[in-house]
Amino acid sequence: MSEKVVLHYFNGRGKMESIRWLLAAAGVEFEEVFLTKREHYEKLVNDGALMFQQVPLVEIDGMQLVQSRAILNYIAGKYNLYGKDLKERALIDMYSEGTNDLMELISMSFLTPPENKQKSLDNIEQKAKERFLPVFEKGLANSHFLVGNQLSRADVHLLEVSLMLQELFPTILSTFPKIQAFQEKTKALPRISKFLQPGSARKPPPDEALMKVAKEVLSHVFK
Structure with missing residues (x-):
C-alpha cells in the first residue's frame, strides 16, 4: 500500500x-x-x-x-483539527453534524427532477436561513472559530457548506455578518487559499x- x-x-x-x-x-x-x-x-x-x-x-x-x-x-x-479535549470534540461534532445535514440537503437537490427543482431549492433556502445559519452566526459571536481558540474541522465544514449555499443563493449570507467575516478570514488562511x-x-x-x-x-x- x-x-x-x-x-x-x-x-x-x-x-x-x-x-x-x-x-x-x-x-x-x-x-x-x-x-x-x-x-x-x-x-x-x-x-x-x-x-x-x-x-x-x-x-x-x-x-x-x-x-x-x-x-x-x-x-x-x-x-489537530478536533479540539483540545472531549468537551470541545463534542461541540465540534455537533456543529459538524449540522453542516453535514445541510450538505445532504444541497446534494439531494441535484437528484431532484426538474419539475420539483424550485420546490427543493426553496426548502434548502428556508431551512438554511431559519435552522442552520442562525446557529453558526451565534457560535461565531465572540470568536473567529466555532469551538475553542483554533481552527477545527467544524470551521472547515462551515466554510465549505457556506460556499455551497452561495453557489445556489448568492446573497444568502447578507443577514449573517459573523459568518461573512468568518468566511473572509478563513479563506485567507494559506492552506485554504491554496485549495x-x-x-x-x-x-x-x-x-x-x-x-x-x-x-x-x-x-x-x-x-
Whole structure:
C-alpha cells in the first residue's frame, strides 16, 4: 500500500469533498484515483478494500478507511483539527453534524427532477436561513472559530457548506455578518487559499456527466 494518502472516489464532490477540504486544511498532499467504470468498483470490492462495499475509500497510514465520518474523525484527530479535549470534540461534532445535514440537503437537490427543482431549492433556502445559519452566526459571536481558540474541522465544514449555499443563493449570507467575516478570514488562511485556487483538487458542483458515471459504477444502488 502506498505511503501517500490516496483517495478513491468519483471525479466530483459527493461524500469525498469534505475529506478533500479537511486534508487541504491540514496541509496534507494526496493523490486521487477516480472511479470511471463498474470494473474499478468491483476490483475494490474483490480486493477486500471496501468494508461495506461503499466508497469513499481513503488509504492513509497503512489503512484502508471507509465511512466518511470515520475518515473525517481520523484526519481531524491526526492533524489537530478536533479540539483540545472531549468537551470541545463534542461541540465540534455537533456543529459538524449540522453542516453535514445541510450538505445532504444541497446534494439531494441535484437528484431532484426538474419539475420539483424550485420546490427543493426553496426548502434548502428556508431551512438554511431559519435552522442552520442562525446557529453558526451565534457560535461565531465572540470568536473567529466555532469551538475553542483554533481552527477545527467544524470551521472547515462551515466554510465549505457556506460556499455551497452561495453557489445556489448568492446573497444568502447578507443577514449573517459573523459568518461573512468568518468566511473572509478563513479563506485567507494559506492552506485554504491554496485549495480555493483554480487547478486545485476542489471539485465543481455535480453535473449530468458525473451523475451518469456514478450511476454506471454504482448500478446496484440505482436499480
